[in-house]
Amino acid sequence: MLVEKEDLGLSLSLRSSSSENRHPLQMNLMAWNDLFASTERSSETIRPFLKGIDVNRKPSTADCEDEAGISSPNSTVSSVSGKRSEREPSGGDGMSDDEDGGETSRKKLRLSKEQSAVLEESFKEHTTLNPKQKLALSKQLNLRPRQVEVWFQNRRARTKLKQTEVDCELMKRCCESLKEENRRLQKEVQELRALKLSPHLYMHMTPPTTLTLCPSCERVAANVSDQAAPHRHHAPISISPWAQPAAPFIRALDVAPH
DNA sequence: CAAGAGTCCTACATTACATCA
DNA sequence: GCTGATGTAATGTAGGACTCT
Secondary structure (H helix, E strand, O other): OOOOHHHHHHHHHHHHHHHOOOOHHHHHHHHHHHHHOOOOOOHHHHHHHHHHOOOOOOOOHHHHHHHHHHHOOOOEEOHHHHHHHHHOOOOOOOOOOOOHHHOOOOOOEEOOHHHHHHHHHHHHHOOOOOHHHHHHHHHHHOOOHHHHHHHHHHHHHHHHHHHHHHHHHHHHHHHHHHHHHHHHHHHHHHHHHHHHHOHHHHHOOOOOOOEEEOOOOOOEEOOHHHHHOOOOOOOOEEEOOOOOOHHHHHHHHOOOOO
16 A cells, blocks of 8 residues: 555655744654664554554553553652642643543653653654654653653754744844845945936046946945955956946946845 | 545644742 | 742644545
8 A cells, every 4th residue: 555654654744844844853754764664564553553552542541550650660750749639639620530540630750861861862863753663762761652752742842943043043143134235235325326426526536446246236346355356146347437438337336225 | 536534643832840040 | 938930741722644434
């Protein structure tokens, strides 16, 4: 058939990454999936697997016996959390059903440093998990698969947030740079307009440097150093202010800033 | 083949808890 | 010890892709 499950996961994330601005980290998935591409997983093999462990459902009592019970020997469940359970025996906000062993409110365990480190390492290699990887990690870390999944979800979110912040900073700087450029160009235009209005002024000037106009962006290189290092569009066109007649020259320079 | 239901996965928003200053 | 800020585990929801009937 059929798209293999891990490929499905990959295609999903990459597809959505194109529609929105996903982090490029996800591209690493290719390599990771290649690692696992050789493993089994027809739909027939997936189904029973997923049926057995539905990572999306809330941890049932069975799960807790099976996994949560061993889920946090390494984890540091806060000593306060138990007290909270005492504080809010009713479970407060609607999470009253199948919680762990009668404990109603959700407990928030802190992952140990070792667990976090392993997850981080794994995340470096692949930002999404296929079910097999998820299960392997969860076994390795003594966590529920759902916890591994959640960790990756949150990690992706953090990555994206950070990337957004970086992008934002970059855009700010870019904006500032463009503003500065705009100011410079406005000033340049003003000067040129002033020149145009009083041609007699430049007639008394010693033949200065040759003004250089980039034919691509029509920018004037204002000084010698600019000419020495003309911006890199095309071969600059040199315009001598003494060329005849003066008026066309000025007209040629009368360009709006872009 | 098309349509609809069911399943799975994801991003995203939000909540709730843990920790620290 | 209390409190607000911060980090993050966990939850809820919506939407897309796929399979099956």
